[in-house]
Amino acid sequence: MGTPTNAASRLAEALAIVLGTPEIPLRLQAWDGSESGPAGAPLIVFRSRRALRRILWSPGQLGLSRAYVSGEIDAPGDVFASFAALSSAGKFAEPGPFRRPTVREVGTLLGTAIRLGALGPNPSPPPEEAKVVRSGRRHSKKRDAAAISHHYDVGNDFYALVLGPSMVYSCAVWNDEDTALEAAQEAKLDLVCRKLGLEQGMRVLDVGCGWGSFAIHAARHYGADVVGVTLSTEQAALAGKRVADAGLTDRVDIRVQDYRDIEVGPFDAISSIGMSEHVGREQMPHYVSRLHSLLRPGGRLLNHAISWNAGPTDPDPDSFIPRYVFPDGEMLSLGDTLSALEAGGFEVLDVEALRRHYALTLRAWVQNLEERWTEVVATVGAGRARVWRLYMAASALGFESGLTGVNQVLVQRAGGAEPPLRRTGWI
Structure with missing residues (x-):
């Protein structure tokens, strides 16, 4: 298991800010093998720093989704249990606007990204993302x-x-x-x-x-x-x-x-x-x-x-x-x-x-x-x-x-x- 300063613990802090909750009912595993979170909780694996970078650029459902579709985040166990835990912590399953981090929280997220070596340009969306969302008059x-x-x-x-x-x-x-x-x-x-x-x-x-x-x-x-x-x-x-x-x-x-x-x-x-x-x-x-x-x-x-x-x-x-x-x-x-x-x-x-x-x-x-x-x-x-x-x-x-x-x-x-x-x- 990792120490309080390992990558997984830092990820848990960042994800809690994005989801707007003091703690998340998930166990996280980072790219360095470290883990953080309650034993027996559904597992979410961050396979690369790129996943955190996506979340920083799009803090909320879109950033998490892009990381998952790209394979940078995985839910290797019961997918329903993992997504249910995310939904219970935030608005992951809801269609309305996601919570926006405050200015202070953005500063904390940037500090986490710097410490974990995840700072960088916004990654391109996965190719599966629709190109028609804002093209032409809606419902033409x-x-x-x-x-x-x-x-x-x-x-x-x-x-x-x-x-x-x-x-x-x-x-x-x-x-x-x-x-x-x-x-x-x-x-x-x-x-x-x-x-x-x-x-x-x-x-x-x-x-x-x-x-x-x-x-x-x-x-x-x-x-x-x-x-x-x-x-x-x-x-x-x-x-x-x-x-x-x-x-x-x-x-x-x-x-x-x-x-x-x-x-x-x-x-x-x-x-x-x-x-x-x-x-x-x-x-x-x-x-x-x-x-x-x-x-x-x-x-x-x-x-x-x-x-x-x-x-x-x-x-x-x-x-x-x-x-x-x-x-x-x-x-x-x-x-x-x-x-x-x-x-x-x-x-x-x-x-x-x-x-x-x-x-x-x-x-x-x-x-x-x-x-x-x-x-x-x-x-x-x-x-x-x-x-x-x-x-x-x-x-x-x-x-x-x-x-x-x-x-x-x-x-x-x-x-x-x-x-x-x-x-x-x-x-």
Whole structure:
């Protein structure tokens, strides 16, 4: 073990300042082999002085994230325990602005860097960091297409390793914690079909269709005719192949298209599963209006979206998620989503909260990632693999703590048949 003046002890003092806490519930190991912190606590390894330099230049979530993605910081044990300890000490899992050190604390951090030989120029961000965050008008069609490409055009082989055979990239619905991921995703797809009241020959629009899993399920099991749209060319290519392999090309049409450009309505039902988080607060009224216009009278829309549960906040462009995972993504509260849908002329039929279900889904994806780590790294590189490990593990903790939720909101356009008196048709 090290002495009170070793590198690990200095790192612990610096990290406590950055996180805004007198002590951190972690054990730190420095590049010189020294260790500091409670015995048995989750271990964080600083593999180089460069990690400390990143934190000095970007004190908070962004600096820590850059060091982790670069492999300069590692969590070699239970990743959930390590990230939970970081989150309990600061705002590591939250999307809002990180705490800024005071002038005096900055002086202390600089002194620590000098003593540890970590002072130097700001290292370049890892190549996995998004280049589109501040390029062009926010939520313009061009910028949205670039943001979607950053996240979804990572490679279909990569997503197959993480998501499994279902290729469903949204919250599954679990009967219990022992349910298999594939069964839980099948249950979610079928639940959406039942909520939409799908029947033979109905025309369905799937906004943000991903790799076509919902479209295929709706066509195969309910006889629906589905138009699926996505901005990801790689998703569309594989979705089209999966549709052909399923023998459903006469029922499913996959397109690379912005929802704002769809002009082939009206539809009997619309599914939007994990897509409206990309729309943005300012564009939400237009999103609702556009989908309302594409529905026939009496048609139903199911909006499945992640929500921010901890009060109003503006997305911090310098936090991990917008820089590495979802550029320009915005989580609305459930209340804001309901208000937008009602203001747009929809009647709310049902709201189902699936927060715990998404935590289970994310843990299953992390398990897939870690069990296939060598294949994942060979497919997309170590940096990208670490981005997804951090994103999915931290997101699971966010759902478990209640910071974030996910909700299926079922609404109906006025006119046409009345909705059922009870929810027995889809429970």
